[in-house]
Amino acid sequence: MLTRGREIVARAGFNPYRVDFDDKHFIDLASNNYLGLAGRAEVKEAAIAAIREHGVSLCGTPVASGHSAHARQTAKRLAAFCGLEAALFFPSCYQANNGILAVLAGEDDGIVIDRAAHASLIVGARACRAKISPFVHNSVEHLAHVLARAGKHRNIFVVTESVFSTEGSIAPLPEILALCREHDAIPVVDDSHGIGVLGASGRGALEHFGITDFPGIYTASLGKALAGMGGMVAGNAEIMERLEYLCPGLVYSTALTPPALGTLNGALDVIEREFSGLGKRLWQYREIVADALGAKRLAGEAPINAVPCGDAETAVRLTATLYQNGILATPFIEPSVPKNACVVRLIAGAGLSEEAVQRAARCIRACI
Numbered sequence: 001m002l003t004r005g006r007e008i009v010a011r012a013g014f015n016p017y018r019v020d021f022d023d024k025h026f027i028d029l030a031s032n033n034y035l036g037l038a039g040r041a042e043v044k045e046a047a048i049a050a051i052r053e054h055g056v057s058l059c060g061t062p063v064a065s066g067h068s069a070h071a072r073q074t075a076k077r078l079a080a081f082c083g084l085e086a087a088l089f090f091p092s093c094y095q096a097n098n099g100i101l102a103v104l105a106g107e108d109d110g111i112v113i114d115r116a117a118h119a120s121l122i123v124g125a126r127a128c129r130a131k132i133s134p135f136v137h138n139s140v141e142h143l144a145h146v147l148a149r150a151g152k153h154r155n156i157f158v159v160t161e162s163v164f165s166t167e168g169s170i171a172p173l174p175e176i177l178a179l180c181r182e183h184d185a186i187p188v189v190d191d192s193h194g195i196g197v198l199g200a201s202g203r204g205a206l207e208h209f210g211i212t213d214f215p216g217i218y219t220a221s222l223g224k225a226l227a228g229m230g231g232m233v234a235g236n237a238e239i240m241e242r243l244e245y246l247c248p249g250l251v252y253s254t255a256l257t258p259p260a261l262g263t264l265n266g267a268l269d270v271i272e273r274e275f276s277g278l279g280k281r282l283w284q285y286r287e288i289v290a291d292a293l294g295a296k297r298l299a300g301e302a303p304i305n306a307v308p309c310g311d312a313e314t315a316v317r318l319t320a321t322l323y324q325n326g327i328l329a330t331p332f333i334e335p336s337v338p339k340n341a342c343v344v345r346l347i348a349g350a351g352l353s354e355e356a357v358q359r360a361a362r363c364i365r366a367c368i
């Protein structure tokens, strides 16, 4: 894979995975800084205040010295923000998705997973000895078919993302939850690209769909709209307690640092205060970029615009052209997407000025 990646980069004469840029000369449509909070003064101040009060690191795992009152209060706040009973922090959402199923599922269980699910969920599913059955991406019909034929298991887990980040499609969660109820299955939903983005007040996919009694396991990255670092898992308090003591990626890994917790609190403060304006701008920018792309855009409902490119070299070349014109974009090539279904992704975050997004749109019209 690495050799093939190197060949593609050499042929395109551009390495999109090692770009050097500054804010003055580039319009950043590559980062997941959906609300622009990574540069907001209040969020930076919150991180600094947390360092002053609690230090730079807890220098221990959550079960050693990491179970601080600061961490507990922040987890409680985050769970309430998402409308769930309890939450745990992980060093990253990748680590959370990798570890939780290995604790909860074993050889007597089944895992039914969206074929396009994030690598961390797939690796996590493979880490337990449960039977894995993929279903066609976002297809309720195929999920129903797979569940009906799943056979006898102690528990069945239905694993998906809320927003699929390479194309911006949103999973039909109400229908998926209805099937879970019908088949007594436990939903596992990664809302990394929904938290801070979807819903009338930015609380994520559950708010977007009006789901108030989510019966499963919710995960999300704190490194996207929430502008920090780390991962979260949330849901029923009993399951969280089990994960807290049994999930190796949590038990044996250093707890989230005070500045990471401070950043999260600062981001939640801004979202709670300003989401109506920030969210509106994010969706407005999505439309500006979508208009510029016209028919050359993949259909996706989230504030993500993706350009289908076919093969990897075309995706890398398009990213290079955009870069030469002052726009940062992200190419997704196999194995992140299926072979010959490569895309270039553009996210115009609310932290950009409208003038910058209009300039990017003019450039996209000329380049794509």
Ligand SMILES: Cc1ncc(COP(=O)(O)O)c(C=O)c1O
Pocket (backbone or CB within 6 Å): 092, 093, 094, 095, 097, 118, 120, 161, 165, 190, 192, 193, 220, 221, 222, 223, 230, 231
């Ligand atoms: C859907 C999804 N899940 C999980 C992750 C991993 O998140 P983190 O960066 O917190 O490990 C990502 C990041 O790319 C993602 O897009």
